Amino acid sequence: GQQVQQSPASLVLQEGENAELQCNFSSTATQLQWFYQSPGGSLVSLLSNPSGTKHTGRLTSTTVTKERRSSLHISSSQTTDSGTYLCAIDNNYAQGLTFGLGTRVSVFP
Amino acid sequence: NSKVIQTPRYLVKGQGQKAKMRCIPEKGHPVVFWYQQNKNNEFKFLINFQNQEVLQQIDMTEKRFSAECPSNSPCSLEIQSSEAGDSALYLCASRTGRGAETLYFGSGTRLTVL
Numbered sequence: 001g002q003q004v005q006q007s008p009a010s011l012v013l014q015e016g017e018n019a020e021l022q023c024n025f026s027s028t029a030t031q032l033q034w035f036y037q038s039p040g041g042s043l044v045s046l047l048s049n050p051s052g053t054k055h056t057g058r059l060t061s062t063t064v065t066k067e068r069r070s071s072l073h074i075s076s077s078q079t080t081d082s083g084t085y086l087c088a089i090d091n092n093y094a095q096g097l098t099f100g101l102g103t104r105v106s107v108f109p
Numbered sequence: 110n111s112k113v114i115q116t117p118r119y120l121v122k123g124q125g126q127k128a129k130m131r132c133i134p135e136k137g138h139p140v141v142f143w144y145q146q147n148k149n150n151e152f153k154f155l156i157n158f159q160n161q162e163v164l165q166q167i168d169m170t171e172k173r174f175s176a177e178c179p180s181n182s183p184c185s186l187e188i189q190s191s192e193a194g195d196s197a198l199y200l201c202a203s204r205t206g207r208g209a210e211t212l213y214f215g216s217g218t219r220l221t222v223l
Contacts, residue, residue, distance in 0.1 A: 033211060041146075041198045043214040045111065084150070090212075095165060096142045096202065097212055099152040 003027055006087050006100035013077045013107045021072040021103045023087030031090035032063055033097065034072050038083050046072070046085075077107045111135065115201050115215035116183075122191045122222050129187040130218040132201030134178075138213070140164075140206040141178055143186050146198040146217075155199075158184065159206060191222040 007022045023032075034046045047054050049061040049070065058077075063070040074081060084104050088097035114133040122128045134141045143155040156166035158178040170176065178184040188195055202214045 031210070035214075040216075041219060042216040043200060045211055045213060048211045086150075088152075088212075095154040096144075096157060096204075097152075099150075101150045 003091070003098050004087055004089055004100035006085075006103050008103060009101070010104040011106070013081075013105065015077060015079055015107055015109050017077050017107075019074045019077055019105065021074070021085050021087075021105075023070040023072070023100060025068045025070075025087075025089050025091075025098075027068075027089075027091045029065070029068070029089035029091050031097075032070055033088050033090075034059075034061055034070075035086040035088065036083055037086055037102070043086070074105070077105075079107050079109055081105060082107045111213040111215065113201055113203055113213050113215035115199075115218050117218060118216065120218055120220045122220065124191055124193060124222055126191050127187055127189060128191045128195070128220055128222070129185060130199055130201075130220070131183040131185050132203075132215055133183045134201070134203030135213055138203035138205055140204050141184050142202045142212065143170075143176065143184075144200045144202065146200060148197070152200075155186070188220075191220075193222050196220055196222045 036044045047061045051065045053062045058075045060073040084102040086102045088099040112135045142157040145153045155170045157164045175187045198217045200217045202212045
């Protein structure tokens with residue numbers, strides 16, 4: 001089955017609203033990354049967070065390693081936040097990352 | 110953010126044609142990965158290199174692709190005979206190789222096989 005599961009599959013927000021994205025994984029992860037993928041396909045690394053809580057700008061990620069879950073909180077969403085958010089874990093160093101299917105976020109003014 | 114450079118951005122080929130894409134990894138990153146992302150957002154690992162050596166590749170890559178990472182030249186991934194099912198976004202990524210650290214991606218090459 002899918003090693004990395006993300007929820008929800010999609011999310012619609014009004015500008016200014018907050019959002020929480022979830023990532024659950026079925027195997028031990030030595031690394032966990034959250035990515036933003038633009039509609040054009042470019043993949044941008046947002047946060048590397050294998051454990052604990054990390055912040056960058058309006059984003060906060062909390063990973064509880066022993067429970068195999070991570071969350072990404074977006075505060076005060078903006079229309080430019082629209083896109084797909086991907087969670088990926090590194091549990092097979094040789095093959096790099098295993099990705100979830102993403103959460104598609106749409107932010108409307 | 111990422112300094113991984115991929116070209117071309119878009120590639121359109123007919124079935125049976127060769128399709129070649131290139132990647133310049135971030136400076137100082139000897140480990141390079143290629144992934145394929147299909148229209149359902151599913152990522153597939155294709156191959157990775159450490160310097161010029163192939164570390165691991167999947168069966169499909171070995172049979173149908175030609176890939177290399179020569180020194181002082183861009184890495185490349187070439188499909189020898191394109192099929193409709195090869196239409197996807199091909200993403201290159203690099204990292205330093207010192208333990209489990211951040212993987213940096215390029216903008217991808219979107220291949221359409223007609």
